[in-house]
Amino acid sequence: MADVAVGFVVEKLGNLLLQEAINLYGARGEVEWLKGELETMQCFLKDADAKKNKGDDERVKNWVTKTRDLAFEAEDIIDTFMYYKLRRQQKQPGCIGFIKRFVFIFDELIGRHKVHVDVQGIKTRLLELSQNREVYGISNIGETIGTTSQPRSQNVIPILPQLRDDIDMVGFDDEKKKIVQELVDVNITNQSVISIVGMGGLGKTTLAKSVYNDFEVKRSFDIFAWVIISQEYTIHEVLKRISSEVSATPSADTIQDLSVAISEKLKKGKYLIVLDDVWKEDAWTELLKVFPDVNNGSRVIITTRFVNVAKIANPTIKPHELRCLDExxxxxxxxxxxxxxxxxxxxxxxxxxxxxxxxxxxxxxxxxxxxxxxxxxxxxxxxxxxxxxxxxxxxxxxxxxxxxxxxxxxxxxxxxxxxxxxxxxxxxxxxxxxxxxxxxxxxxxxxxxxxxxxxxxxxxxxxxxxxxxxxxxxxxxxxxxxxxxxxxxxxxxxxLRDVCIREAKENRYFEIYKNNDTVDYVTMSNAPRRLVICNEIDILNYSNSMLRGLFFGVGGFGSHLAFSGLNGQLGRFKLLRVLCLYTTGISEFPSEIKSLIHLRYLEFSYDVKLKEVPSWIGHLRNLQTFILRNGGSLEKISDSLWTIGNLRHVNLPSRTPWVPPPNMGNNVPKNLQTLKWVKAGSWIGNTLPKLTNLCKLGIQSVSNDHADALSSSLQKLGRLASFTIFDGHEIPLNDIITAFSNQHCLKKLFLEGSLNRKQLPHNDVFPQQLVELHLEHSGLEQDPMATLEKLPCLKYL
Incomplete structure (x- = not known):
């Protein structure tokens, strides 16, 4: 893992020298020396890591750890220097702005001197590590800088995406036949549970997928659902997944309402439910209540590592215990x-x-x-x-x-x-x-x-x-x-995830934060670079100001977390690049984010009730991705968002009233690749044609009033591959087809709303390169297949 830290620092030092960002106190020469020395050290790291992993020498392990920590420290020096430089570049009008810029210049001079002092310290320690390498017998095994993998042979056939089959099942054919027979046996009319048991990595999920996708199984059931349980679960989350899979419509988002809706839905047909990766007996006993037995031959499949879970689920049928493969x-x-x-x-x-x-x-x-x-x-x-x-x-x-x-x-x-x-x-x-x-x-x-x-x-x-x-x-x-x-x-x-966590813990890659833990590190370089907060916290008690990534409740590590635990804490992490907040109870844009000028990825998800994205969002000059999901209360987004030159992806809540500014001149994010979901308006004719790098675009509430401007602008977006109109009042289909008829990048077209015609245009003018087409509430009166059947690339309709 040390080669990871060193590799990134070498690359960053190269970029810094290219920008000629350090010219004072001879620091440029020292940075060049540091880059060269770290490149040399990187050549020896593969051999050192191999010796460490074999447990040959505790001294070698310490050498690798010190090299990694030194690389982290070098990265912190670079990013801290760049923080002062970026902060001075932020323009603020008036006398106060002038005073602030003057203060920032003074800070930067101090920062440059600190770089000089810190690089000297790293230089001394790096020379010591280089000498120790020779003592420990760590050799250069001829590794190319930045890679540990062998060059690909011309004889190796790459796996093509369209040919890959992720389910390569070997050795379980007989077991599959038995399970399929148990599923489709018409003589067993009562609901029954079939269990597949085996240790991790033995192929339980692979076998279950093969059974689930079997043709005979597919034609024997009416309703299907595949739900992963795993170690970390809540019944509420599991019920929501089942509800989504079987298209149940609960009256409210409670366990009781979800259970009733699922049960009522499953009573209407013969169902097959797969509960993958069940760890606890309680999971089955709690879910059993929502799976009705109406004597129609419905089935449940469970995959688990534990025989006791299988026996609880169905004590009358012997579970299918998987074996290891023979030679x-x-x-x-x-x-x-x-x-x-x-x-x-x-x-x-x-x-x-x-x-x-x-x-x-x-x-x-x-x-x-x-x-x-x-x-x-x-x-x-x-x-x-x-x-x-x-x-x-x-x-x-x-x-x-x-x-x-x-x-x-x-x-x-x-x-x-x-x-x-x-x-x-x-x-x-x-x-x-x-x-x-x-x-x-x-x-x-x-x-x-x-x-x-x-x-x-x-x-x-x-x-x-x-x-x-x-x-x-x-x-x-x-x-x-x-x-x-x-x-x-x-x-x-x-x-494999267990390996990730093990390596991350050993190498300080990230840390999973437990409730109100206090962690003290000997040096900042020993502190993890990323923090994952799993559960509800009273207040974040964490001292590493050099943090690079903060994940708050991402992916549902438990319940979505209350933002109160982060109140007043974010401003401490000046070098943060990634901030993911899956949170509840946030109604105002946290002002501390304003100081996070290194931030490149900012996401708010779940129950977010932000009313406004403030004007200082434009201070985040490095921001590449801005995502705001489920923000139904959003009323205003500052036009300063458009001034961020590095912005690549913007994803806003659906049905937001935000309309981009009608005319920004040349001050638009020309690197923007994704823009979803924005409301139609005069900006379509003035701003949209300047976003020439757009690949994905989603617009709401398009009508005939926008027809000419939309047609003209779309023709200038030569890289657009996916285009969506959401909640269209009267979609000007002819203008859209005209705009795309001669373009070759558009592959996906999603139109939700009434079309301004009763039939699709002739095949000759329809975009021939379309692979995926969605038409919802179109109002078409004539069969569209006369056109669609002739589109040569269409796969999904």
Whole structure:
């Protein structure tokens, strides 16, 4: 993990030197020296990490820890200096503004001198670490700066998104047949529960998914629901998920009303409910009440690690206890991952077969271990040397079960580049078994500065590449894809999440904060860089002013938390880049946020009752993503939001009355890629055509009054891939079709509202590149299929 810290600091130092931000007291030369020395140290970190992980020498472990902490300290020095520099650049009018700028200049001079002193201190300690490296026998193993993974062989076939099958099930065919037969047996009319039991990583969910998607099962039931329970759950959250899955409509959002609505809905048909990853007996006994038995053959499937949970759910039917795979099955699953979409009997070159058998034997028949190891090997060249190194890097004899799997995961983790390691560890900040929005994840990565710069690619495209790389290595799962086959949603196996949390704890990557804990650190460099607050707190008692990310109740770690626990606390974290608030009880925009000028990602979610986004939002010059969900009380958003040049993504509450300013001149966020949901107005003709980098646009309340301006502006948005009209009064369809008829980026079109015609236009003028089309409340009177059936790329209608 130390190579992660050093890698990012090296990159940041390079950027700082390019900006020529430090010129005083000879600090520029010292920063150049620091950058070069850290680059040298990075070359030795892979060998040091390998020695540390093998437990060869406690001194080596201490050396790695000190190197990481030193890199963190260097990053803090850089960001603190940049804080003073950015604060001075903020323009304020009048005499008070002049005085403040003068004071900030004085602060910056002090800051420059402090940089000089601090770099001198780091220089001394870095020289000491360099000398110790030689004493400890840590060698340069020829690693390329910034990556620990082997170059991809031209012979390795990449996993194409459209060809990947996330459910590679091997060895459970007989078990699947038995379960399917139990589900569709017409002789058993009473409701029954079928349990799949096994340790983590044994394939319970994979088997359940294969059964759930089976054709015979699909045609035998009327109502379906798949709900993940996991360790951290509340009955209220679980009932809301079931209600959503079965389209029940409760009269209120209470446990009682949800239970009644679900039960009434399930009585109307033969249902199949899957409760995935049940840890506690109480979970079943509490949920049993909402699953009615009307003697129509309804079924419930439970996956669990615990036999006692299965027996409580149904003491009369023996649970399906999964076994480990035998050697033949293990080899088949391993080769499925190494050589995707190929015949597993012939795909492996004969000169690699022996290595394949050795690798498979080390996994002990555990499917998750085989999948992760196969994902690692798929990134290696198909050569003796490359595969031999993987074999040699594994310990001689793994223990059984979960510990063995963790060792294999650790091997795959250590093989990642420094930026992929940080991307992977970020999954630990989310709730167990949570399905994560890929776009949100990538924006968080971008805000943290994890994503490398690649010529010809946007940050978002680089982020998607990183996510696909982790998926190919089978370290994360892509659970849903967009219309263009890019990742839409993803998740991580709970065993892999355990690795994230273990690594994060050891390396101070993030900390999960417990109620009113007081944590004292020897130095700020020892303090975690991110804080995840899981449960309700009276007041945040945390002293690390160098925090980079704060997650308050994100993803429902418990109940959504009351904001009162953060009152007056945010202003202390001057270097914060990410602030996610899933909170209740917030009616005013927290004024402390004004001072967080490093902030790049700001999200308010859940029960937010903000009435106004204030004018000082424009002070957040680095802000890239601004998300405000469920803010039904919002009345005003300051026009200063538009002045933020780095702004890329704006997502506002649906049905908000906000109308962008009609004419901002050239002072518009030209980097803006996402704008949702804004109200139609005169800005469509004046401001919209200047947002030339827009990829996703959602507008509310469009009518015929906007037809000409909308048509003209849309034609200038050549990168627009997704366009939505929400709650349209009378949508000018002809003008929209005309605007997009010659563009090639538009793939998704969502129109909710009355169209101004009775039939769709002819196929020849309809956008030919459309992949996804939604029409709601359109008022069409003639069958639209005469046009739609001829669209060559349409997949989703």
């Amino acid at each position: 033949r099955e293990s080899l088949e699953l391993f080769l499925c991952k190494v050589f995707p979409n190929q015949n597993t009997e012939t795909c492996c070159p004969t000169y690699l077969v022996d290595y394949a058998h050795q690798l498979v034997q080390r996994c002990g028949g555990l499917p998750l271990a085989l999948v992760v190891l196969g994902g690692l090997v798929s990134t290696k060249p198909q050569t003796h040397d490359a595969w031999r190194k993987v074999v040699e890097s594994m310990k001689g004899q793994f223990v059984e079960g979960g510990e063995m799997c963790l060792e294999i995961i650790a091997l795959s983790y250590n093989d990642l580049s420094y930026y992929l390691k940080s991307c992977f560890l970020y999954f630990g900040c989310f709730k167990e078994d949570m399905t994560i929005d890929a776009k949100t994840l990538i924006r968080l990565w971008s805000a943290e500065g994890f994503l490398p710069v690649k010529n010809g690619k946007t940050t978002e495209e680089v982020g998607l590449d990183c996510l696909e790389d982790l998926a190919q290595r089978c370290m994360v799962q892509i659970t849903d894809r967009e219309y263009d086959c890019s990742a839409n949603r993803c998740r991580i196996h709970d065993v």
